[in-house]
Structure formats: C-alpha cells, structure tokens
Amino acid sequence: AMRKVVRREDLPALGQQAEAMAESIVAAAPGRIEVVDTLVRRVTFSVLGDYFGVPDPAGGDLRVWGTRLFEFQFVGSMSDMELRAEVDQIAPALRTHIQNEISRRRGDPGKDDILSRCLAEQKAGTDGFSDDQIRTSLMGFIVGGPPQPPMVVPQALEQLLRRPEALAGAQAAARADDDDLLWRYVQEAMRFDPxxxxxxxxxxxxxxxxxxxxxxxxxxxxxxxxxxxxxAMKDPRRVADPNRFDPDRPASDYIHFGYDLHQCFGIHINRATLHRMLKPLLKRANLRRAQGRRGRLHKNGPFAASLTVTFD
Incomplete structure (x- = not known):
C-alpha cells in the first residue's frame, strides 16, 4: 500500500532539502563540526520526519525515540533490561504520537506528505489505509529509516578521510555539483565499512x-x-581488486540495500539523500580530521557515535 504514497517523483526534492539543511548547518559551524549527531542525524530526522508527516513529539525527541527503538529491534538483547525498560516507554509513546497526528490531520490534511496522502487514500476507501495500517507503516518508517544514515554516512566519510586521493575526488565531484559521481564515491566508501x-x-x-x-x-x-x-563485497572471486578504492565499479559489486524481495524499501530515498548530506562539507577547503581522539570515528557497538572534522 505504501508504494502508492511514497513516490519516485519526491526524490529530487528530498535530495535538495537534505543538501540545503546540511549547508545551513555547516555554514553556521565555526570551521569545526561533529558529523554524526550535529550534521547527519539532524538532517535525516528533520527531512524525513517532515516527509513522513511525523513531527517531533511535545516533550520528546524523535531522534532519540527512533534510534533507541532501532537499536532494540536490530541489535538489542532481551537481557538488556535498561534498554527494554526504555523502549517499553518509547514504543507506546510513539504509537500515541502518530495516532494523534492521524486524528489531527484528518480534519486538516495541510501540506503534501506521506500522512496526508495516506489519509486521502483512506477517504477514497482504498484498501490498506486504515488508521492501524497507517500508524504501523509510519512507525516502521521512523524506526527503520532515519536511524541508519547517522550510522553509515559518517562511516563513509571516515573511509574517505583515510584515502586522500578518494577524498580529493569526492570533493571535486561535490564542487562540480556532479551528484552522480559523488554518489559513486560515497557508495564505494560504504563498501569498506557498510x-x-x-x-x-x-x-x-x-x-x-x-x-x-x-x-x-x-x-x-x-x-x-x-x-x-x-x-561478500570484498570477495576477489566476484569483485575485481577488492581492496582498491574504485568509484566506477559496476552496480553488481554492491549489496548495501539487498536485492529482489529483500531489497530495502528506502533504497531510492537513500540514493537521493546520503551523499547530499555530505556534499556541503566536502565543498569546504582543507577538510581534515580534528586533532586527537575527536578526529577519529568512534562507535558504540555498531552505531557511529562521533567524528569531528575541521575545515577552512
């Protein structure tokens, strides 16, 4: 049902919004920025939350709610009682928040977004758009979507920073506004730390x-x-010279988003936005790691936690 309301023609605007917000954040930074939370997480949850029609809840933080629920669902353990206690509060709160938005927007759909399109389909009697089905889908989008770019985009930047020639190539693509080439650089960087x-x-x-x-x-x-x-993406039987950084590899060398029935629902949104979040930063002169520990990518389990860079 969601394929009726999540449309390919939305992708150019999403890419532009991601780049514009990233530019405003980088422009306001004093030649130094923390990439994971200050840049990528802010851009991702703001742009996608607005697109889905799910704003920040009063007294809550959608970034925290979505990330903690993602952590519990995909990498958490039932034995982690602290996390379980947290998500036992977050999950019903998010469910209530989305239901309240459904009820509020039904009488005044407002702007064009996923929720308003769902409500239009509901009004038309289309199967698959009951309140429960809309709420479940939007919860799935919030939990399964925005928490992931703050993990993988900083990892891609880390891989570029390790390779001066690749970083220079990505920066040249960004400065030339060659978004297709920039995507290929980011996609290849992701192959080294997917x-x-x-x-x-x-x-x-x-x-x-x-x-x-x-x-x-x-x-x-x-x-x-x-x-x-x-x-698999470094298997020399299938991938030529797998340890070489090559942004011109064939699409078959990558399985970032799966294939066929298991392909990520958000593949096209990711391909429209991930590189655009980094683009304003890559345009800056003398982009480099911050000195000391802050200039290295730190992870909390599988999650990118912090990476600070400086620029002129």
Missing amino acids: LAPGLPRNVLTDWTLAKGTRRERRIPAGSTVMAAFAS
Missing part, C-alpha cells in the same frame, strides 16, 4: 549448503548463519 556487515538468520530446518561442491556444508536446524555482506 551499514550492515552481515545479517544473522536462524535455520529452521536441516539444510545442505553448496551441495555437490567442495564447499558443501551441512547446517542443522537451530543454527545461526550469517549473511556476510561486508566480506
């Missing part, structure tokens, strides 16, 4: 992998297997 290095999956029945080959392996039911995206 958002999801691998996805664990539970084996439901006994299975033989690569049967009849020397790689044949029996996997018993109850096992956990890892679909290792990071190593």
